[in-house]
Amino acid sequence: MNSILVEKKFTSGRSLQIVQGDITTEEVDAIVNAANEHLAHGGGVAWAISKKGGPVIQKESDEWIRKHGPVTHAHPAWTSGGNLPAKFVIHAVGPVWGDGDEDQKLADAITGSLQAADELKCESISMPAISTGIFGFPKDRAAGIIFKAVESYFEKNVNSKLKQVRIVLFDQPTVDVFLTIWKNTFQ
Numbered sequence: 591m592n593s594i595l596v597e598k599k600f601t602s603g604r605s606l607q608i609v610q611g612d613i614t615t616e617e618v619d620a621i622v623n624a625a626n627e628h629l630a631h632g633g634g635v636a637w638a639i640s641k642k643g644g645p646v647i648q649k650e651s652d653e654w655i656r657k658h659g660p661v662t663h664a665h666p667a668w669t670s671g672g673n674l675p676a677k678f679v680i681h682a683v684g685p686v687w688g689d690g691d692e693d694q695k696l697a698d699a700i701t702g703s704l705q706a707a708d709e710l711k712c713e714s715i716s717m718p719a720i721s722t723g724i725f726g727f728p729k730d731r732a733a734g735i736i737f738k739a740v741e742s743y744f745e746k747n748v749n750s751k752l753k754q755v756r757i758v759l760f761d762q763p764t765v766d767v768f769l770t771i772w773k774n775t776f777q
């Protein structure tokens with residue numbers, strides 16, 4: 591069972607939450623997959639989403655790559671949710687730590703995911719701590735960038751249908767880091 595740990599309500603009525611739990615069980619319009627540019631869902635969050643969502647997610651991902659080519663940081667791909675509760679999976683490519691300009695690439699991946707959710711007419715979206723696993727992005731730094739990117743998106747897109755963004759974190763060490771940065775950002 592996923593648990594909401596903290597929530598920030600913005601003046602626009604939109605909300606940002608930190609949730610501890612399993613992103614594959616989220617009952618939202620879309621979940622974000624931390625993907626690689628070729629949408630090969632072989633490890634980490636991508637593997638868990640693909641496994642639980644079923645083979646249709648990888649099949650649709652392969653079709654996307656054939657049609658559009660590799661996915662960029664700023665322009666995520668999307669597929670159906672397959673067997674997941676979410677209707678869509680937005681496949682965001684986060685930066686690999688050490689590749690250069692990582693902060694901007696992560697902000698672009700978050701903003702791109704929110705734009706894709708808007709294009710898909712989503713009201714709710716859940717995303718993991720993109721790039722903080724096997725891509726090695728420092729968790730504290732990622733948390734600040736993610737929070738700022740969501741807040742900035744809400745401020746700049748007043749007509750967005752997106753009402754709720756949930757940052758879904760699985761392990762306690764990541765939760766602890768994100769909560770610390772949350773307190774420094776919003777309290």
